[in-house]
Amino acid sequence: MGSCCESNCAVEALHERQRGTLIKVLWINAVMFLAIAVAAFYGKSTALLSDSLDNLGDALTYALSLFAVSKGTTTKARVALFKGGLIFVAASFVVAQIIHRLFSPVLPTYEVMSIFSLAGLVANGLCLFLLWRHRHEDINMSSVFECSRNDIASNLSVFLAAIGVWIFNSGMPDIIIATLLATLLLNSSARVIKEALTELAQSNR
Secondary structure, X not given: OHHHHHHHHHHHHHHHHHHXXXXXXXHHXXXXXXXXXXXXXXXXXXXXXXXXXXXXXXXXXXXXXXXXXXXXXXXXXXXXXXXXXXXXXXXXXXXXXXXXXXXXXXXXXXXXXXXXXXXXXXXXXXXXXXXXXXXXOOHHHHHHHHHHHHHXXXXXXHHHHHHHHHHHOOOHHHHHHHHHHHHHHHXXXXXXXXXXXXXXXXXXX
């Protein structure tokens, strides 16, 4: 009886730690989404817009993950599957923006791109630090960590795009980086969905 109680207490303590971390990273990403989205439209940057959508997707992901923390394996896998779908939708929106910019080119503001990509890098670096200890706990937290790791690559890519816009005085570096980010998002979506489907298949046996 004692060992059972200790086991239940340990699981509940783990869930509480996960909830605490998810709440923190949820707020960080919600604030960064608003800031970077405004900056993206002001600076006319497709790469920065994709970065902001990544933050929005993460905020929604963390909210879903909060719901799934104390749920069973099947529920966690279904939530992860939905997260993969959200990442795919964000990637599709970026692809649409890329096509639009190819037909209606603009020169993004590299100062805005660089400042907000670095601000995003700091914020997402903090999120990654907070999520690091949870990365192998279950599929729910693993998919959350995957999203946060993508953000770091996204921020660095936007900063490189800003340098390219400055050097070449062209919007093409912005479009190229946005294309790479969309590819990264699509790959991440496929990986999360594959893992979730595998988990669902195993839980239904």
